[in-house]
Amino acid sequence: MHKFITLYSDVIDRVLVESKKNNVLVRFDFSEQTKICDELYGSSGYFESESKCLSIAIDEKFTAEEILETFIHESCHMDQWSGDKFLWDMCQTGYDYFLKWLEKKVELQPHEINECIQNIIRLEQDCEQRSCTKIAKWNLPLNYDDYSKKSASYILSYYEMGKRRQWLRGSQKIEVYSKAPLINNIDLTKGVPVLLQQMFDEHLYAPTIINN
Ligand SMILES: [Zn+2]
Numbered sequence: 001m002h003k004f005i006t007l008y009s010d011v012i013d014r015v016l017v018e019s020k021k022n023n024v025l026v027r028f029d030f031s032e033q034t035k036i037c038d039e040l041y042g043s044s045g046y047f048e049s050e051s052k053c054l055s056i057a058i059d060e061k062f063t064a065e066e067i068l069e070t071f072i073h074e075s076c077h078m079d080q081w082s083g084d085k086f087l088w089d090m091c092q093t094g095y096d097y098f099l100k101w102l103e104k105k106v107e108l109q110p111h112e113i114n115e116c117i118q119n120i121i122r123l124e125q126d127c128e129q130r131s132c133t134k135i136a137k138w139n140l141p142l143n144y145d146d147y148s149k150k151s152a153s154y155i156l157s158y159y160e161m162g163k164r165r166q167w168l169r170g171s172q173k174i175e176v177y178s179k180a181p182l183i184n185n186i187d188l189t190k191g192v193p194v195l196l197q198q199m200f201d202e203h204l205y206a207p208t209i210i211n212n
Pocket of ligand 1: 073077121124
């Protein structure tokens with residue numbers, strides 16, 4: 001059994017109470033990646049409102065704390081969906097189009113791509129703020145500043161994906177996220193800070209497709 005399950009059973013129970021209230025299925029996928037059926041790339045976790053499923057990849061390549069971060073993040077997407085349907089629905093459309101555009105299933109105009117990214121950032125920023133609040137309120141053993149910077153690095157990497165038209169990984173490397181601002185300090189009018197952009201140029205990469 002992965003240490004995440006034994007170490008954080010109380011956190012899992014708390015999220016399960018919420019998921020039951022919302023009729024959401026929580027699924028642990030014992031694999032390096034979990035993915036929604038027609039998705040090209042898997043991820044370490046997702047929450048999907050259509051199928052009402054919160055799924056987390058659990059594998060020895062992740063530490064218990066890394067899985068906990070993903071679990072908290074995705075649980076906050078569930079909180080958004082159950083608590084703020086307007087924001088969820090508005091931003092989700094942007095997300096769907098952007099992902100389809102990345103996979104070259106649709107074409108979008110530059111201003112539409114930008115609008116999608118702004119919607120994604122709005123949704124992820126709200127999610128990460130909820131996550132940071134949950135970490136503090138539940139007294140979770142995660143470094144608040146590190147988590148906040150990792151989140152900001154991930155959110156801002158969407159600008160780069162928009163530029164390269166590719167799904168990109170690497171925003172969670174310490175060399176990269178250490179140059180990111182705290183989540184509350186992201187300035188959407190200014191885009192990616194210069195030092196972080198240098199790290200994006202050096203470290204972000206397009207993953208190979210893993211079919212699992
Ligand atoms: Zn997210």
